[in-house]
Amino acid sequence: MPYINIKVTDENVTKEQKQQLIAGATRLVVEVLNKNPATTHVVIDEVHIDNWGVKGKQYSELINSQN
Incomplete structure (x- = not known):
């Protein structure tokens, strides 16, 4: 019985994309x-x-610094 766990950030992933x-x-x-x-x-x-986290920082901080 395979079990696959996918982790994504909560950035508007749609039901269709999840499917x-x-x-x-x-x-x-x-x-x-x-x-x-x-x-x-x-x-x-x-x-x-x-x-x-990525690059030693919170992802929220990285994307906010790009705006």
């Missing part, structure tokens, strides 16, 4: 690992940009 991520991740596991899509679970966690 594409779920379908694509499932398809990849089926194609690469020959797993059953009926038992492949995908969870998407949306992380607030204050709780996401």
Whole structure:
């Protein structure tokens, strides 16, 4: 039973985009690992940009400094 966890920042990811991520991740596991899509679970966690870090800084600070 594959379990796939996708984490993205909470920046307006649409329901349609989430569905594409779920379908694509499932398809990849089926194609690469020959797993059953009926038992492949995908969870998407949306992380607030204050709780996401890159380059040693909060992502919220980096995008705010670009504006």
